Amino acid sequence: MKIVISEFMDEAAIRSAFVGFDVVYDPALVDAPDRLAGEAADADALIVRNRTQVRGALLDGAARLRCVGRLGVGLDNIDVAACEARGIAVYPATGANDVSVAEYVIGTAMLLLRGAYRATDELAAGTWPRNALSAGREISGKRLGLIGFGSIARETARRAVALGMSVAAHDPFVAADDPAWRPSWGRVESRPLESLLRTSDVVSLHVPLTDETRGMIGGEAIATMPDDAILINAARGGVVDEAAVAEALRSGRLGGAALDVFDAEPLKGAAAERFAGCPNLVLTPHIAGVTAESNVRVSRVTAEAVAQHLRGH
Structure with a gap:
């Protein structure tokens, strides 16, 4: 199963939670919409922060998508209604920051x-x-x-x-x-x-x-x-x-x-x-919830939620 991560994330959480998965981790994807769409086309999970817009053509083109992990709590960059309609689970990192x-x-x-x-x-x-x-x-x-x-x-x-x-x-x-x-x-x-x-x-x-x-x-x-x-x-x-x-x-x-x-x-x-x-x-540049400590917590919570969902737990 394939997981695409389009914005920065704690790499230790990636290594720990996603053993056995095909992981594409590239924080530059958020600024490369064509490459992001290509990677998302066969992705089972997508992990984003606040800049990646999980809606419209990107969401429509991700035919295999099963869940979205949000490295934060706000969901205004994610079309939650469209995800619900397709049975795509959305996991915000509630409480972690x-x-x-x-x-x-x-x-x-x-x-x-x-x-x-x-x-x-x-x-x-x-x-x-x-x-x-x-x-x-x-x-x-x-x-x-x-x-x-x-x-x-x-x-x-x-x-x-x-x-x-x-x-x-x-x-x-x-x-x-x-x-x-x-x-x-x-x-x-x-x-x-x-x-x-x-x-x-x-x-x-x-x-x-x-x-x-x-x-x-x-x-x-x-x-x-x-x-x-x-x-x-x-x-x-x-x-x-x-x-x-x-x-x-x-x-x-x-x-x-x-x-x-x-x-x-x-x-x-x-x-x-x-x-x-x-x-x-x-x-400040949308940084209030991002510290060295919170990045570890947010990444761990999100990675574990996505991994559990894909493994069917």
């Missing part, structure tokens, strides 16, 4: 609130901008608002509480009596979206990209947030209106922002240029 994303959210929140960590060049040039950097804010005592309260958001909340933050979340899919609102390490308040935006010092997104969530944080939503609030999106591009974020930063309607995901990736051209010169902004 929760810690990495949670640490990214807390780390960037602290960086953006404090505002003191970009003075290296000035100090190296012999200046001493101590007064200019003296208004940085502590994370302790601030309020974190989570939009979506799944497993990653819960890991984020636990770390926030440990740092002295209060935490609220908006998630209509988590029942009011769900014990997730009352964990052993603290309390998370359930709030309507408008109230959460209006009262949070840091807002972090933890929702999938759907028709309902696309563009949910645009100019109108940002206008309800405090002027010095921090916005973090390490969930899915398209949930946030990027142009609105850039404008809000320039006009002082936002205190800072961190964007790890974008409506079109890689970020380039006019979509990238709109962020030039924006104050207190962190842009």
